[in-house]
Amino acid sequence: MKIYNTLTKRKEEFVPLQEGKVKMYVCGPTVYNLIHIGNARPMIVFDTARRYMEHKGYEVNFVSNFTDVDDKIIKKAMEEGVDASVISERYIAECKKDMQVMNVKPATTHPKATEEIDGMLDMINTLIEKGYAYTAEDGTVYYRTRSFKGYGKLSHKNLDDLQGGNRSLLVTGEDQKEDPLDFVLWKPKKEGEPYWESPWCKGRPGWHIECSVMSKKYLGDEIDIHAGGEDLIFPHHENEIAQSEAANGKVFAKYWMHNGFLNIDNKKMSKSLGNFFTVRDISEKYDLQVLRFFMLSAHYRSPLNFSAELMEAAQNGYDRIVTSVGNLNYLLENASSDTMSEEEKKFLEEAKGYIVKFDEAMDDDFNTADAIAAIFELVKFANTHADAGRSREFLTELKNEIVMLSDICGLIVEKKQEMLDGDIEALIEERQAARKAKNFGRADEIRNELLSKGIILEDTREGVKWKRA
Ligand code: AMP
Numbered sequence: 001m002k003i004y005n006t007l008t009k010r011k012e013e014f015v016p017l018q019e020g021k022v023k024m025y026v027c028g029p030t031v032y033n034l035i036h037i038g039n040a041r042p043m044i045v046f047d048t049a050r051r052y053m054e055h056k057g058y059e060v061n062f063v064s065n066f067t068d069v070d071d072k073i074i075k076k077a078m079e080e081g082v083d084a085s086v087i088s089e090r091y092i093a094e095c096k097k098d099m100q101v102m103n104v105k106p107a108t109t110h111p112k113a114t115e116e117i118d119g120m121l122d123m124i125n126t127l128i129e130k131g132y133a134y135t136a137e138d139g140t141v142y143y144r145t146r147s148f149k150g151y152g153k154l155s156h157k158n159l160d161d162l163q164g165g166n167r168s169l170l171v172t173g174e175d176q177k178e179d180p181l182d183f184v185l186w187k188p189k190k191e192g193e194p195y196w197e198s199p200w201c202k203g204r205p206g207w208h209i210e211c212s213v214m215s216k217k218y219l220g221d222e223i224d225i226h227a228g229g230e231d232l233i234f235p236h237h238e239n240e241i242a243q244s245e246a247a248n249g250k251v252f253a254k255y256w257m258h259n260g261f262l263n264i265d266n267k268k269m270s271k272s273l274g275n276f277f278t279v280r281d282i283s284e285k286y287d288l289q290v291l292r293f294f295m296l297s298a299h300y301r302s303p304l305n306f307s308a309e310l311m312e313a314a315q316n317g318y319d320r321i322v323t324s325v326g327n328l329n330y331l332l333e334n335a336s337s338d339t340m341s342e343e344e345k346k347f348l349e350e351a352k353g354y355i356v357k358f359d360e361a362m363d364d365d366f367n368t369a370d371a372i373a374a375i376f377e378l379v380k381f382a383n384t385h386a387d388a389g390r391s392r393e394f395l396t397e398l399k400n401e402i403v404m405l406s407d408i409c410g411l412i413v414e415k416k417q418e419m420l421d422g423d424i425e426a427l428i429e430e431r432q433a434a435r436k437a438k439n440f441g442r443a444d445e446i447r448n449e450l451l452s453k454g455i456i457l458e459d460t461r462e463g464v465k466w467k468r469a
């Protein structure tokens with residue numbers, strides 16, 4: 001399996017630190033609002049990477065944090081006249097709901113910054129003791145960026161270029177710094193803000209320190225994969241490396257993975273630009289499985305432009321898989337024989353070729369676009385070779401293969417027990433009326449729609465009977 005490593009700018013063979021195990025950390029959202037579909041992209045793509053590694057037999061320890069103390073959370077809390085924790089707890093709960101509907105597996109651990117303050121104080125202390133950090137007069141603790149020799153290795157930036165050329169990359173307005181490149185580890189509280197006691201001042205942590213500390217606590221000093229959106233490469237991940245490697249004296253993460261932006265009209269979707277749709281907005285129009293399919297239809301490192309047309313295409317693509325599985329279930333109900341014929345065995349051998357293609361695509365830096373193309377080929381194969389004369393064994397194998405590959409992508413393609421009885425019966429009545437009016441196109445459409453939701457119709461002499469697959 002190869003992974004593109006931002007650190008080396010190359011695809012590298014994945015060799016875990018410990019055989020059979022993967023330690024993976026993904027930077028999670030700042031919780032002051034409902035998540036938008038740009039935030040959903042890393043959740044979906046790295047969940048898919050995790051699922052694929054689990055499928056290959058790795059035991060994945062997957063940690064993803066919630067940033068629950070931050071200027072924006074505090075501002076919102078002040079506007080509502082409540083505690084910051086009321087805001088963060090509310091949006092953590094909402095985020096978890098969205099994740100569940102997108103079929104993003106819960107992390108092994110979801111630490112929260114505010115519950116890890118002791119670890120942050122420890123690491124900041126170590127950095128001060130080792131000379132990598134210093135305290136300013138007002139109690140702010142800064143990281144001495146130039147003291148860390150590897151600074152810039154992830155973002156491939158040179159310190160002097162940073163200092164001279166690009167002023168916007170520097171944090172300004174903090175004149176107690178020894179050097180404009182230094183960044184905050186701990187800052188004094190302002191009126192009305194949440195704060196913690198520390199040896200330096202009553203205050204709160206800077207943003208970057210939380211990930212270094214949570215990664216160390218839940219995964220250890222050295223991890224296999226650290227991931228997040230590409231906007232995090234600089235300064236967030238660069239600063240995490242500086243903190244962790246200086247404090248622990250070990251290489252922090254072996255592989256650095258970054259997803260490309262989800263754009264709208266070729267601009268990054270973001271809260272600050274106001275050009276966003278929340279996951280909740282999208283769920284009003286689409287099954288969130290369609291959103292997941294849309295995200296995986298592009299390679300995770302490519303930019304992806306959101307549009308209604310692409311979502312419609314994703315809906316069609318997703319439906320194609322669901323309908324095929326529904327059809328296989330229908331055929332299974334009526335299969336005439338149990339065991340596979342020699343011809344069917346040969347067909348299955350051919351079908352295995354698509355599984356190999358799927359694995360090859362995923363082994364190539366999680367190329368989900370090609371992996372989904374392989375699922376489509378398998379679906380087409382199933383649609384061609386599965387008919388009423390096939391054995392139960394053959395149909396079951398084919399179905400299981402489609403379901404298994406889809407499941408690695410986190411796509412739920414076997415719909416069960418979703419429709420209410422009344423809705424099913426109403427559609428059956430509509431189908432009967434369409435048949436009476438010789439509108440067979442519409443009648444077939446309804447049968448397929450029901451099939452795609454796992455409802456099987458049977459036309460009997462006593463009328464139409466239905467059951468759930
Ligand atoms: P934030 O809450 O802004 O810290 O973002 C949480 C995660 O979502 C980070 O990994 C970001 O890089 C990622 N992210 C935010 N906006 C986008 C976007 N438009 N496209 C892709 N990833 C994004």
Ligand code: ZN
Binds near residue numbers: 236
């Ligand atoms: Zn982080």
